[in-house]
Amino acid sequence: MTTARAAVDLDVTGPQISRHLYGHFAEHLGRCIYGGFWVGEDSPIPNERGIRLDVVEALRAIRIPNLRWPGGCFADEYHWRDGVGPRAERPTMVNTNWGDVVEDNAFGTHEFMDLCEMLGADPYVNGNVGSGTVQEMSEWVEYLTRSGDSPMARLRRANGRDEPWRVPFWGLGNEAWGCGGNMTPEYYTSLARRYATFCKEHDGNRLVRIAAGASDADLRWTHTLMASATSSNTPEPQASPFQAISFHYYTHAGTGIQKESATAFSREEFLRTVAHAADIERVVSAHEAVMDSYDPDRVIGLVCDEWGTWWNVEPGTNPGFLFQQNTMRDALVAGLHFDVFHRHAARMRMANIAQTLNVLQAMILTDDEGGMVLTPTYHVYEMNAGHQDALSVPAHVVAAPVVTIDDVELGALSLSASTTDGAALISLTHVGVDEALPVEIDLRGRTARATRARVLTGVDATAHNTPETPDAVSPVPLEASVEGGILRLTLPPVSFATVELALEG
Structure with a gap:
């Protein structure tokens, strides 16, 4: 991977x-x-x-x-x-x-x-x-x-x-x-x-x-x-x-x-x-x-x-x-x-x-x-x-796989981030359909620790909720850790995730 x-x-x-x-x-x-x-x-x-x-x-x-x-x-x-x-x-x-x-x-x-x-x-x-x-x-x-x-x-x-x-x-x-x-x-x-x-x-x-x-x-x-x-x-x-x-x-x-x-x-x-x-x-x-x-x-x-x-x-x-x-x-x-x-x-x-x-x-x-x-x-x-109402902070994908359709290349990973009151929130969207995506994010400028991470996904892109299965697609905990200023996590195929951080300094 x-x-x-x-x-x-x-x-x-x-x-x-x-x-x-x-x-x-x-x-x-x-x-x-x-x-x-x-x-x-x-x-x-x-x-x-x-x-x-x-x-x-x-x-x-x-x-x-x-x-x-x-x-x-x-x-x-x-x-x-x-x-x-x-x-x-x-x-x-x-x-x-x-x-x-x-x-x-x-x-x-x-x-x-x-x-x-x-x-x-x-x-x-x-x-x-x-x-x-x-x-x-x-x-x-x-x-x-x-x-x-x-x-x-x-x-x-x-x-x-x-x-x-x-x-x-x-x-x-x-x-x-x-x-x-x-x-x-x-x-x-x-x-x-x-x-x-x-x-x-x-x-x-x-x-x-x-x-x-x-x-x-x-x-x-x-x-x-x-x-x-x-x-x-x-x-x-x-x-x-x-x-x-x-x-x-x-x-x-x-x-x-x-x-x-x-x-x-x-x-x-x-x-x-x-x-x-x-x-x-x-x-x-x-x-x-x-x-x-x-x-x-x-x-x-x-x-x-x-x-x-x-x-x-x-x-x-x-x-x-x-x-x-x-x-x-x-x-x-x-x-x-x-x-x-x-x-x-x-x-x-x-x-x-x-x-x-x-x-x-x-x-x-x-x-x-x-x-x-x-x-x-x-x-x-x-x-x-x-x-x-949080303050946006720069978030850049440095390197990631691409998906191609009709000769158009699209990055498999998108993200954005914001800070407020000594905390940060990072959102990640993974559009790859074939395999999980390990992600490493360089958290620059402030010391951070992960306080909560969640992921939203399903059996595939068609997954949806019904009265009979209301939680088929709902957020679940995601393993994420910060070591040496690097946030590491792995995204399932076709998933959306958020990571909440506590900031120091």
């Missing part, structure tokens, strides 16, 4: 890894909201005010930092006034994007804010630019965040909430290049400036206005948005009307989204998947380079508010509900993504996996009888929780 070698500079602290890179996304899509978060007050499943309690407990355990809602494509056909007031009086609508089903608006603004408070998560509200109005979005911000005697504050009180909420994140539409309106970047950028202007900051509630940006590496969107953000129509320089721009990146095995099985795949499809996941480094770097050319001080943040794998739905389920299983392959995609996000923490301020429950690369799968399964991806989030 070839030994991989790496180095971590524990005394060279870099940018803070924002906890919001571990954000989540809950759309009115399939069973993410209804049957996922929301079961209703009359459900036999334990709930508080209609919100499912075991789901809340599981998400609190991974320190969920923020939750994006109500979409996605759904956001640009959602009108917030339909989802406030007595539930029995709320109008219905048809969710034309996802299954063409009737939406009864039982879960609206107050229910979402109640959920965020239960989770301890910051709300990320995505406004309607595609079919809404500037006034509608402006009034939603006022409704949520203004105290005193204003029309929307009075309406909120009439609907049962006296004090305003704190809502830091605000999305200016979604996928304006597609389901959000099929716009050109030039047209959308003008709209985004206008909408952002009327999203006011009430009573000290600071807004991060997030402009909807590119799909993958479509740099035209980034150029157009950044040129507008750094220009001004006034003699004196003005701050950007938006504080971040987004992009979306979905992973598949080479033939496109929603075209391949989540659980039945070949070695080649596995390798194409991890190669596509690793390619997000190129995409982030490209957007970052464009942003740096306009904003060298990195005032404006980059947000990947939709990412994850997108496979065929499980057999027998509604194609519009996007319900898919979650395997060890998906967990490795998450591990690779987080290594990239950590490396680019100076520019990247937020990321939101799609989606939290029962949709695409979910944390948790639930059923209507009260069953709940934690997925392999959930365990990556739990094992990586110590990176949230």
Whole structure:
């Protein structure tokens, strides 16, 4: 077996890894909201005010930092006034994007804010630019965040909430290049400036206005948005009307989204998947380079508010509900993504996996009888929780085996590391499928000892959890030791691992 070698500079602290890179996304899509978060007050499943309690407990355990809602494509056909007031009086609508089903608006603004408070998560509200109005979005911000005697504050009180909420994140539409309106970047950028202007900051509630940006590496969107953000129509320089721009990146095995099985795949499809996941480094770097050319001080943040794998739905389920299983392959995609996000923490301020429950690369799968399964991806989030708001430190693979697919060579080992409060956390992703990988990591700059090491793996890349086998893929202890400043461990094939260190000096 070839030994991989790496180095971590524990005394060279870099940018803070924002906890919001571990954000989540809950759309009115399939069973993410209804049957996922929301079961209703009359459900036999334990709930508080209609919100499912075991789901809340599981998400609190991974320190969920923020939750994006109500979409996605759904956001640009959602009108917030339909989802406030007595539930029995709320109008219905048809969710034309996802299954063409009737939406009864039982879960609206107050229910979402109640959920965020239960989770301890910051709300990320995505406004309607595609079919809404500037006034509608402006009034939603006022409704949520203004105290005193204003029309929307009075309406909120009439609907049962006296004090305003704190809502830091605000999305200016979604996928304006597609389901959000099929716009050109030039047209959308003008709209985004206008909408952002009327999203006011009430009573000290600071807004991060997030402009909807590119799909993958479509740099035209980034150029157009950044040129507008750094220009001004006034003699004196003005701050950007938006504080971040987004992009979306979905992973598949080479033939496109929603075209391949989540659980039945070949070695080649596995390798194409991890190669596509690793390619997000190129995409982030490209957007970052464009942003740096306009904003060298990195005032404006980059947000990947939709990412994850997108496979065929499980057999027998509604194609519009996007319900898919979650395997060890998906967990490795998450591990690779987080290594990239950590490396680019100076520019990247937020990321939101799609989606939290029962949709695409979910944390948790639930059923209507009260069953709940934690997925392999959930365990990556739990094992990586110590990176949230920690300081990134340089972590380099010096030598490692490579895997090759379609003439593309990909390192079999990826890693990242951070430090906080006299401790360090190292994350390692091993995508090799054939044999275990011994690893030696030179821990430079500070004396360290290993306090806990864990590994996530399965019988192979298709391993996943079910109600019958909920722990088929779950973290187990991993042997790791530090001698002479060298951390030694051995990674099984297709595995994700974390090592916690205590630091001295």
